[in-house]
Amino acid sequence: MKYKLALAAALLSATFFASAASAKTFVYCSEGSPEGFDPGIYTAGTTFDASAHPIYNRLLEFKPGTTQPEAALAQSWEISADGTVYTFKLRPNVKFQTTDFFKPTRSLNADDVVFSIGRQIDEKNAWNKYIAGATWEYADGMGFPKLIKSIEKVDDLTVKVTLNRPEAPFLANLAMPFASIMSKEYADSLDKAGKKEQLNQMPVGTGPFTFVGYQQDAVIRYKKNADFWGPAPKIDDLVFAITTDAAVRYQKLKAGECHLMPYPNAADVKAMKADPNLQVLEQEGLNVAYLAYNTTKAPFDKVEVRKALNKAINKKAIVDAVFQGMATPAVNPIPPTMWSYSKATQDDTYDLEAAKKMLADAGVKDLSMKVWAMPVSRPYMLNARRAAEIIQDDFAKIGVKVEIVSFEWAEYLQRSKDKNRDGAAIMGWTGDNGDPDNFLDTLLGCDAVGGNNRAQWCNKEFDDLVKKAKVVSDQAERTKLYEQAQAIFKKDAPWATIDHSLAVVPMRKGVTGFTQSPLGDFTFEAVDIAQ
Amino acid sequence: MFGFLLRRIAVLIPTFIGVSIIAFSFIRLLPGDPVALLSGERVMSPERHAQISAQLGMDRPLIVQYFDYLGGVLTGDFGSSIVSKKPILEQFWALFPATVELSFCAIVIAVALGIPAGVIAAIKRGSIFDQGLMGIALVGYSMPIFWWGLLLIILFSGTLQWFPVSGRISLMFFFPPVTGFMLIDSLLSGQKGAFASAISHLALPSIVLATIPLAVIARQTRSAMLEVLSEDYVRTARAKGLSPFRVVGIHALRNAMIPVITTIGLQIGVMLAGAILTETIFSWPGIGKWMVDSVFRRDYAVIQGGLLLIAAIIMFVNLIVDLLYGLINPRIRH
Numbered sequence: 001m002k003y004k005l006a007l008a009a010a011l012l013s014a015t016f017f018a019s020a021a022s023a024k025t026f027v028y029c030s031e032g033s034p035e036g037f038d039p040g041i042y043t044a045g046t047t048f049d050a051s052a053h054p055i056y057n058r059l060l061e062f063k064p065g066t067t068q069p070e071a072a073l074a075q076s077w078e079i080s081a082d083g084t085v086y087t088f089k090l091r092p093n094v095k096f097q098t099t100d101f102f103k104p105t106r107s108l109n110a111d112d113v114v115f116s117i118g119r120q121i122d123e124k125n126a127w128n129k130y131i132a133g134a135t136w137e138y139a140d141g142m143g144f145p146k147l148i149k150s151i152e153k154v155d156d157l158t159v160k161v162t163l164n165r166p167e168a169p170f171l172a173n174l175a176m177p178f179a180s181i182m183s184k185e186y187a188d189s190l191d192k193a194g195k196k197e198q199l200n201q202m203p204v205g206t207g208p209f210t211f212v213g214y215q216q217d218a219v220i221r222y223k224k225n226a227d228f229w230g231p232a233p234k235i236d237d238l239v240f241a242i243t244t245d246a247a248v249r250y251q252k253l254k255a256g257e258c259h260l261m262p263y264p265n266a267a268d269v270k271a272m273k274a275d276p277n278l279q280v281l282e283q284e285g286l287n288v289a290y291l292a293y294n295t296t297k298a299p300f301d302k303v304e305v306r307k308a309l310n311k312a313i314n315k316k317a318i319v320d321a322v323f324q325g326m327a328t329p330a331v332n333p334i335p336p337t338m339w340s341y342s343k344a345t346q347d348d349t350y351d352l353e354a355a356k357k358m359l360a361d362a363g364v365k366d367l368s369m370k371v372w373a374m375p376v377s378r379p380y381m382l383n384a385r386r387a388a389e390i391i392q393d394d395f396a397k398i399g400v401k402v403e404i405v406s407f408e409w410a411e412y413l414q415r416s417k418d419k420n421r422d423g424a425a426i427m428g429w430t431g432d433n434g435d436p437d438n439f440l441d442t443l444l445g446c447d448a449v450g451g452n453n454r455a456q457w458c459n460k461e462f463d464d465l466v467k468k469a470k471v472v473s474d475q476a477e478r479t480k481l482y483e484q485a486q487a488i489f490k491k492d493a494p495w496a497t498i499d500h501s502l503a504v505v506p507m508r509k510g511v512t513g514f515t516q517s518p519l520g521d522f523t524f525e526a527v528d529i530a531q
Numbered sequence: 532m533f534g535f536l537l538r539r540i541a542v543l544i545p546t547f548i549g550v551s552i553i554a555f556s557f558i559r560l561l562p563g564d565p566v567a568l569l570s571g572e573r574v575m576s577p578e579r580h581a582q583i584s585a586q587l588g589m590d591r592p593l594i595v596q597y598f599d600y601l602g603g604v605l606t607g608d609f610g611s612s613i614v615s616k617k618p619i620l621e622q623f624w625a626l627f628p629a630t631v632e633l634s635f636c637a638i639v640i641a642v643a644l645g646i647p648a649g650v651i652a653a654i655k656r657g658s659i660f661d662q663g664l665m666g667i668a669l670v671g672y673s674m675p676i677f678w679w680g681l682l683l684i685i686l687f688s689g690t691l692q693w694f695p696v697s698g699r700i701s702l703m704f705f706f707p708p709v710t711g712f713m714l715i716d717s718l719l720s721g722q723k724g725a726f727a728s729a730i731s732h733l734a735l736p737s738i739v740l741a742t743i744p745l746a747v748i749a750r751q752t753r754s755a756m757l758e759v760l761s762e763d764y765v766r767t768a769r770a771k772g773l774s775p776f777r778v779v780g781i782h783a784l785r786n787a788m789i790p791v792i793t794t795i796g797l798q799i800g801v802m803l804a805g806a807i808l809t810e811t812i813f814s815w816p817g818i819g820k821w822m823v824d825s826v827f828r829r830d831y832a833v834i835q836g837g838l839l840l841i842a843a844i845i846m847f848v849n850l851i852v853d854l855l856y857g858l859i860n861p862r863i864r865h
Contacts, residue, residue, distance in 0.1 A: 035615045036617070043569070132611045133586065134616060140579060212705075213705070217816035239702050242814060244820070251684050251688055251689045408561070408562045408563050410568045411563055413567055413568070413571070417574055428572070
């Protein structure tokens with residue numbers, strides 16, 4: 001009987017494993033379910049990986065492995081001398097995907113671009129609220145409704161975008177997933193059939209893979225887009241096997257049930273590297289974790305106090321304890337993978353004696369403070385409470401008493417931006433578009449005080465530099481401005497910069513062509529698997 | 532009988548309204564603003580926040596929101612998810628069969644193993660069987676489901692590779708859902724190997740979900756059997772010279788089953804709680820996982836809609852049970 005049971009189990013598993021090894025089907029164990037398939041109305045990377053990257057294209061896209069925008073659906077573009085008019089020439093003969101539910105009759109043209117961007121910035125557009133509760137968080141967050149004066153079709157293959165002011169990161173913003181280009185012909189057909197909401201459920205784009213089906217919270221299926229305008233994908237079928245638990249994703253990868261997985265547990269990385277069937281890619285993530293002092297509250301309004309505390313934080317200990325080494329201590333507010341990163345910046349060295357003396361010199365005695373620890377794990381900070389405990393321990397050594405506080409995540413986000421916040425808050429950021437402006441102005445600009453600027457730090461000199469860099473289009477000139485801004489940041493120390501985490505991608509041996517994206521995107525058009 | 536039916540339905544109406552008030556208000560008592568969560572770390576401007584709140588109808592007084600919601604529910608509109616923007620009812624019916632399938636298989640395992648284990652333990656009271664079985668039951672009852680599930684995955688899927696790690700069926704099988712129950716749909720699909728694959732995927736999560744009910748049923752069966760075995764009529768049956776099988780199987784077990792069946796009924800509710808963790812670890816696309824994700828995202832519409840639908844289903848099942856009692860025992864009708 002026992003033998004029969006074992007045999008039955010072996011047969012069942014053999015059936016499965018034979019299936020998992022199907023020819024040219026690439027299985028990605030994704031970390032969560034997409035919220036939908038219209039990248040314009042969502043903000044989660046998980047959703048973009050399932051929609052924007054396989055199904056759609058944008059006017060510009062980030063060159064694989066970099067944060068540099070390059071031509072995609074727009075073959076070329078011109079920018080007016082005053083930096084406010086962008087004229088895009090579209091790539092000819094780009095076909096939309098043919099699916100069971102839509103057969104396109106024409107190629108991509110300017111109407112599609114005007115439709116895709118226009119619906120996000122114009123409240124009166126018939127597609128602005130095409131499903132209940134539709135909001136355009138990214139377009140709004142990037143200031144598109146106020147920034148874009150008009151978007152017009154010049155001819156079938158030319159689109160003109162006029163801005164209200166020059167905006168250097170505009171091209172990078174257009175390369176972001178929310179700016180994906182959809183088929184107006186498909187949208188019109190849905191409108192006619194009274195099925196507008198299908199735009200978010202049954203997507204049609206110009207990307208490398210055609211949507212086949214989605215079984216909620218379980219599986220998403222795509223097939224190779226035979227009409228793709230770029231290099232043809234090497235795999236025939238792409239499958240997202242949704243697996244929310246990182247430990248289970250690892251087991252699936254080990255068992256050969258998937259070829260690649262995102263976001264492994266830091267504790268599993270060592271075993272993954274030792275596994276002869278796996279290969280592990282690593283890259284510094286486009287992120288930063290930091291401790292934001294409230295620079296408007298005494299004694300943290302004094303630079304000397306902030307600098308003293310920064311010198312008392314053992315970042316190496318945090319990186320080791322929280323990330324098991326899968327991170328690097330942060331020096332600047334932007335990560336080293338980002339252009340304009342200042343290599344000249346000197347970090348505050350860990351020196352308890354010096355820190356103690358600096359505090360005494362600043363006249364601070366018996367300081368008690370709160371350190372806020374985020375309640376959730378984020379890519380830039382896996383365990384904020386553990387980090388806060390290390391900081392608490394370090395600060396105790398210089399006579400500073402720390403009380404660790406935390407709130408439910410939505411409450412934390414809300415309360416931590418309060419101008420009167422009591423204490424220093426651990427927070428972080430993951431870059432959206434690879435532009436330094438997305439860190440320096442967004443997190444530290446004077447406009448962001450009371451919002452994303454959780455240090456409530458407004459330094460006019462710094463702010464002028466980053467505002468100027470925003471309207472200059474020459475990258476070399478912008479780099480100089482951002483380098484100066486980083487020097488001011490370090491001198492004034494509104495944050496203790498903590499870490500930039502490493503993005504780790506484990507995959508099966510035999511998987512080739514996968515390039516890690518500094519933006520954390522997972523794209524599979526160049527991926528291949530050994531037979 | 533018709534009067535009895537009307538009385539039972541009349542009781543359900545205030546219950547349903549009570550559940551709707553609880554479902555609506557409890558989630559709003561929790562800290563956390565669903566609109567602010569939409570943008571995560573990216574702080575939303577107060578104007579934008581007000582605009583989205585108005586769009587979602589969340590700027591109105593709670594009482595107005597509640598009656599508006601109740602009005603929608605009575606016309607079959609449970610609203611749409613704040614996060615995914617999809618209709619609640621559509622999502623619920625897509626996921627519910629997966630939870631039912633998993634829970635059904637788990638309860639079958641728990642009953643099929645729990646009752647014989649309890650009977651053997653009772654017959655062999657004080658023996659090594661009894662102590663061993665009850666010891667295992669105690670361990671099963673105390674086992675954290677999440678840890679137990681992971682342990683089984685590592686052993687049977689990762690190391691021995693006897694079972695797939697997670698999911699409902701092998702990715703090679705692709706057919707549109709007909710009933711939503713994978714075991715049935717795989718048979719209907721006619722694809723060779725699909726049913727076997729669905730069974731192999733169901734095995735580990737069912738075992739994990741069955742663990743606690745199995746332990747409870749085994750312990751309950753043992754104690755009920757011990758009580759019955761000491762009754763006079765059992766002694767009489769033995770004295771009549773009936774075979775041990777007839778004494779235990781016919782006379783004792785049937786009478787011991789009454790409290791056991793009540794326990795099984797209660798375990799179905801416990802199972803829904805267990806399904807939340809089991810579904811999470813085995814990536815089982817059911818309502819437990821859906822609801823938990825929604826709590827973290829403060830997706831009010833999903834939580835209140837999901838709770839109400841689950842409560843409505845349980846109330847409906849209870850109504851049927853009550854009616855059956857009424858049919859079987861006419862005295863209950865009065």
